[in-house]
Amino acid sequence: MAKALIPIRDWLLLWGDRFAPVLTFAALIAIWEAACRIFDIPRFLLPSPSYIVVGAMDQTVATWAANIWATVKIAFMGYILAIVVSIPISVGLALSRFLSRTVYPLLVVIHSTPVVAIAPIIIVVMGTSALPRVFITFLITFFPIVVTTTAGLMATPQELIELSRSLRATRAREVLHIRLPYALPYIFSALKISSTLAIVGAVVAEFIAAERGLGYFIELQTSFLKINQGFAALVLLVTISLCFFQVIGLIQKTFAPWSLPKKQ
Amino acid sequence: MTEKPLAIRFEDVTQIFGKPGGKSTTALDGMTFDIAQHEFISVLGPSGCGKSTLLRLVAGLVMPTRGKVSIYDMPVTEPRDEIGLVFQRPTLLPWFDVLSNVTFPMKHKYGRVDAADKVRAQELLGLVGLSDFADKRIEELSGGMQQRVAIARALLHDPDILLMDEPFSALDALTRDEMSFELLSIWTQRPKTVVFITHSIQEAVLLSDRIIVMTPRPGKIREILPVPLARPRSVDTLSDPAFLELSNYIRRQLFSHNVA
Numbered sequence: 258m259a260k261a262l263i264p265i266r267d268w269l270l271l272w273g274d275r276f277a278p279v280l281t282f283a284a285l286i287a288i289w290e291a292a293c294r295i296f297d298i299p300r301f302l303l304p305s306p307s308y309i310v311v312g313a314m315d316q317t318v319a320t321w322a323a324n325i326w327a328t329v330k331i332a333f334m335g336y337i338l339a340i341v342v343s344i345p346i347s348v349g350l351a352l353s354r355f356l357s358r359t360v361y362p363l364l365v366v367i368h369s370t371p372v373v374a375i376a377p378i379i380i381v382v383m384g385t386s387a388l389p390r391v392f393i394t395f396l397i398t399f400f401p402i403v404v405t406t407t408a409g410l411m412a413t414p415q416e417l418i419e420l421s422r423s424l425r426a427t428r429a430r431e432v433l434h435i436r437l438p439y440a441l442p443y444i445f446s447a448l449k450i451s452s453t454l455a456i457v458g459a460v461v462a463e464f465i466a467a468e469r470g471l472g473y474f475i476e477l478q479t480s481f482l483k484i485n486q487g488f489a490a491l492v493l494l495v496t497i498s499l500c501f502f503q504v505i506g507l508i509q510k511t512f513a514p515w516s517l518p519k520k521q
Numbered sequence: 522m523t524e525k526p527l528a529i530r531f532e533d534v535t536q537i538f539g540k541p542g543g544k545s546t547t548a549l550d551g552m553t554f555d556i557a558q559h560e561f562i563s564v565l566g567p568s569g570c571g572k573s574t575l576l577r578l579v580a581g582l583v584m585p586t587r588g589k590v591s592i593y594d595m596p597v598t599e600p601r602d603e604i605g606l607v608f609q610r611p612t613l614l615p616w617f618d619v620l621s622n623v624t625f626p627m628k629h630k631y632g633r634v635d636a637a638d639k640v641r642a643q644e645l646l647g648l649v650g651l652s653d654f655a656d657k658r659i660e661e662l663s664g665g666m667q668q669r670v671a672i673a674r675a676l677l678h679d680p681d682i683l684l685m686d687e688p689f690s691a692l693d694a695l696t697r698d699e700m701s702f703e704l705l706s707i708w709t710q711r712p713k714t715v716v717f718i719t720h721s722i723q724e725a726v727l728l729s730d731r732i733i734v735m736t737p738r739p740g741k742i743r744e745i746l747p748v749p750l751a752r753p754r755s756v757d758t759l760s761d762p763a764f765l766e767l768s769n770y771i772r773r774q775l776f777s778h779n780v781a
Contacts, residue, residue, distance in 0.1 A: 416608040423580050423600040424630040434629050438616050515615045515660070 304485035309492065312485030325493060327470035331387060332459035332501070335394020339451060342395070343402035344444075348432055350403070351410035368400040373461055380466045390467065394458030398451040402444070409443025409492040410436045445509045452501040456494060471497075526544055527594065528682060528714040529556040536574050546668035547739035548574040552588070552732060554745060559712040563725035564733045565771065571740030576684050579716060580604050592682065603712075605680035609687045611667035613659045613674075619646065620655040623673045638677070639754070645673040648707055665696035672707065682714045689724065701727055705754060718724045722771050726764055727754060735773060743774060 273280075286306050292298065293305035300308055315319075346364075347357045376393050383389035413436045421431045462470025471490045478486035509516060534552040539545025548571035556562050564572050571667045577583045578590050580754050581600040590597045613622045623642035624634040632772060646652055649669035659667065667687060675683060688704075689697045701724055726748055734743045749763055758764055 414610065414612045416612040417614075418612060419577070419582055419608075420606055420612070420626070421605050421629060422582055422584075423604055424626055425600055426629045430629055430632070434625075435614075438614065442614075507679070513616065515658070 284376050292490055293398070293402065301482045304488055307483045309488040313482065313489035313492075315486065316489075321493070324469060324471050324474045324490070325497065327467070328456070328459050328463065328472060328494070329497060330453040331390045331462065331470065332497075334391045335458055336451060336455040338391060338395045338488050339399035339402055339455075340448070343399045344406060344437075347406035347410055347440075348436075350407045352428070352432070357407075364400065364403060367396070372397045372458065376461055379520055380462075385466050390459060390462035392454055393462040395409050397458035397461070398454045401450045401454065402447040405443045405447035405450075406440055409440025412443070413439040439514050442518070445505065445513070445516060448505050449502055452505050453498045456501065457497045460494065525557040525559065528556055528560070528592065529716070530554075530587045530589075530591045530594075531575075531578075534578065534585045534590055536571065536578065536583065537586045538675065541772055547580075547583075550739040550741045552740070552742060554742065556714060558657060559714055560583060561708060561715045561717065561728055561730045563717045563719055563731075564735060564777075565719055565722065565745045566735030566743075567737045567775065568717075568720065570735040570737050572720075572735060573769075574714060574740070576686050576718055579682070580606060580684055597775040602678065603681040605675035605678070605683045607668075607671055607675045607683065607685040607688045609691055611664070611671040611732065613667055613670055615659045617659070618655070619651065619657050619659065619662070619670055622659065622670055623677055625674060626677050641679075642673065645676050646670075648710065649673050650703065651746060663696075665692050665700060668692065668700065669703070672704070676707075676711065679711075680713070682716070685715065685717045687718050687720065692719070697721075697724075702755070704728065721761070722768050722775075726750075726768050726771070727758060732771070734771060746751040746771070 285375040290306050293303060293308075298305075304312065346360065350361055351357075372393060375396075376389075379393055379396075380389045383392060410432075417435050417439075418431065421435055426434075434477050459470065460472035460475075463470040464476050473489045475490045478484075478490070531552045534549060535547065536549040537545050537547050552575065564575055566572055574583065578585055579592070579597065581597045581604070584598070592601060592603060617625065618638065620642055621628075621634075623645060624638045627634045627638045643652070643655060646655055646687060649672055651666060651669055651673070654662065654670075655665065659670075662670065670693075672688070676686050689700045692700060705728060715728075717725070717728060729748050732746045732748060734746060735741065736743045746767065748767060750758055750761060750767075
């Protein structure tokens with residue numbers, strides 16, 4: 258009797274497990290929608306999911322595309338700048354005690370400065386072009402990359418460094434052949450953290466000075482109390498962040514599968 | 522002592538670690554000994570007796586505070602080409618396959634790997650019993666297999682001197698015994714001067730021509746013992762009365778300070 262039941266239970270467990278994340282979200286949205294209708298929450302305080310969809314439809318595809326592109330462009334440029342600057346700094350910090358005693362405290366101070374607070378100053382100094390927005394994004398993304406990459410470069414097994422020395426290989430090869438590849442799992446972790454921070458940076462910059470972009474859009478629409486439009490932009494931002502994060506994961510899986518965390 | 526030419530010579534070598542003004546540790550104290558070419562020497566002693574320091578002095582990775590280390594009558598001032606290194610952990614590169622790990626020293630030193638290097642690497646994989654594993658990923662290999670790859674890597678440039686720092690101590694007991702015989706077979710086929718650091722008495726007696734027994738910190742030579750066992754050695758060697766007698770003697774020596 259029990260035998261016939263087990264496959265059904267297994268089937269439910271299997272599919273339940275597979276779709277658990279999707280079901281959770283679907284349930285949350287349903288509760289949200291129901292709550293808005295049952296308690297008659299004012300639309301300008303908390304728009305229901307259906308009203309957010311209506312808001313999204315109010316704008317043309319071209320408007321959304323232009324705003325998405327503006328934000329993604331700034332986030333991406335700031336992110337790339339952060340990578341290009343951070344990795345060499347990390348190599349310097351890992352190899353030179355002098356640099357880690359002089360440059361590192363400086364980086365900590367920069368990181369401890371609230372970016373939101375310094376952003377208006379940066380806009381004043383650098384003007385209203387894309388440059389200050391890229392710079393603000395850079396400021397918010399570079400620190401996790403520097404710290405984590407440096408830790409990775411230092412975590413290289415001492416034996417491999419000794420092997421390198423015993424071969425009298427150059428310092429450049431020690432970094433390129435041993436330290437940097439060994440740091441890759443660390444670097445990818447940092448890149449994942451920074452990928453979502455890059456969106457934060459771009460949006461913060463757009464709040465302060467921009468004429469396009471999802472951050473600017475939210476600022477503009479909420480000032481007209483069009484909360485549902487703001488929510489629609491927010492949903493897009495979350496989606497972009499998630500995609501960004503997934504793309505980094507995909508790059509790691511494709512080009513450095515060995516660096517993925519080992520499953521137990 | 523022997524007719525063979527001298528490979529390694531330590532003359533009153535003392536190694537002190539520590540910063541000026543800070544606490545300093547004497548790792549090795551007044552070490553003097555000779556190692557003949559193609560001799561198999563084990564350095565045996567408790568943890569922290571400076572065994573690894575001794576190896577790094579031969580490798581030219583650290584310079585002695587006092588005294589002189591020489592290889593083929595030339596003072597060691599930097600790492601030399603005659604040296605091959607094997608560590609306690611295999612420390613292979615997980616982003617390369619097995620063959621690329623064996624050829625890595627060439628890539629690392631000269632920036633390229635030519636066809637002849639690959640042929641030699643393949644031969645060495647045969648020597649360590651891993652002919653069919655050349656294109657395997659490192660994570661597919663067991664600990665013992667990984668250590669065989671590390672040995673093949675150390676032998677790639679055909680070094681005259683093989684320095685091994687407790688190479689089997691991270692392996693399980695069975696694999697460890699197997700690897701000892703494997704190493705003897707490799708050493709017979711490719712004669713090398715081997716300096717083998719270990720804290721296993723059985724390993725030292727089974728493998729070596731002579732054993733340098735060290736005292737605990739600071740590391741000094743307690744005794745240098747010749748191993749009176751015929752070669753080739755095999756599993757039967759382990760039950761040879763001479764093997765047992767020497768093992769027990771060393772055990773008594775090492776533990777003598779604990780016994781009233």
